[in-house]
Amino acid sequence: MSYVFGDCEIDCNRRELRRTGVATHVEPQVFDVLVYLVLHRDRVVSKDELIQTIWGGRIVSEDTVTSRISAARRAVGDTGGQQQVIRTISRRGFRFVGEACERADDQAASAIPAPAADDMANRRQGVTFCRTADGVHLAMEAVGNGPPLVKTANWLTHLEFDWHSPVWSPLFKRLAAQCRLVRYDQRGSGLSDWDVPNFAFESYVHDLETVVDSLGLDRFALMGISQGAAVSIAYAVRHPGRVSRLVLCGGFIQGWRRRGNAAEIARAEASITLIREGWGLDNPMSRQMFTSLIVPGATLEEMQWFNDLQRITSSAENAIRLLREIGEIDVTDLLPQLTAPVLVLHSREDARVPYAHGLALARAIPNARFVALESKNHLILSHEPAWPHFMREISAFLGGNSNGY
Secondary structure, rough: OEHHHEEEEEEEEEEEEOOOOOOOOOOHHHHHHHHHHHHOOOOOOOOOHHHHOOOOOOOOOHHHHHHHHHHHHHHHHOOOOOOOOOOEOOEEEEEOOOEEEEOOHHHHHOOOOOOOHHHHHHHHHEEEEEEOOOOOOEEEEOOOOOOOEEOOOOOOOOHHHHHHHHOOOHHHHHHHHEEEEEEOOOOOOOOOOOOOOOOOOHHHHHHHHHHHHOOOOOOEOOOOOOOOHHHHHHHHHHHOEEEEEEEEEOOOOEOOOOOOOOOHEEEEEHHHHHHHOOOOOOOOHHHHHHHHOOOOHHHHHHHHHHHHHHHHHHHHHHHHHHHHHOOOEOOOOOOHHOOOEEEEEOOOOOOOOOOHHHHHHHHHHHHOEEEOOOOOOOOOOOOOOOOHHHHHHHHHHHOOOOOOO
């Protein structure tokens, strides 16, 4: 994805800033600051948020932040006096105020079997916000015009970045071609509030309730990926009359701590240490660990996108809080109570959530349909052999009710 404003173009894929078509050198942190402000141009970004995102929460001086803002201004032809692109909001932070428009990567788009770009752009209804009972603002977006399908939030999402990512966009655009796809950013990540009171599992369920209620959805299909599967299960049990069908991909019954495997707990705790020490660094070592577990079969481009996604989507502190809460998930008692038709899909060589967990999940759900995917990826990628099978199963399952989902 590229963002164009004035005589400038930010190419996120190539990590390149061009002015009048000519590449302009910028330091990595300056580029990251500029991209982050563009992605969040609908609001003011505080210095603390920039520190959490760009520097991973490390202690840096205000002068350091100010110098990166000044360098970003110089790179795009702005000044502290003019502030025509990046504006300082007194005692609050900074906001990108330039007139930016998005430009899709034609090469990536051509590989996606979805509606034409102009048609898909018309399907996007824009990011809106709803407010939870505990005061958290959640970002959400509906895309497409068919029967509603709600994708439950999972590990570190970003509505804008995900839509253009080669990891997520093929799935979203295929689903949006068939239904009205509703996505939202989890509390503490993406365009939703980062400074939140808690990350308890119950809050994830309440967030899903808030999103569907704010959109006035009475009955809809629900899709849960990874830990989003457990949230979807909890919602479906609590509101059986509203969930018509349930798609669970790469899901599990219990989180890493509840499963009680000493080796697995040790690995999770080690990953928390890596997040704390290196999440916001330019060197993506700690983020690459998660990327290698989630999409080990990804191309270098896809890995770069996923590494960047993690960095811009949340702070190290929030990533750690979220990972700890994932460890405490346990929906064992809820599974026998599911009444909606359920499709469970799981990769045979999934390194993030082993195949046995997906199989156990399907076995515990009454009349669930289980589909094994010949893949090593936790998230199925559009260029791998398992992709057509993955999409056929989901499309057929969602389309199984002629009266809608």
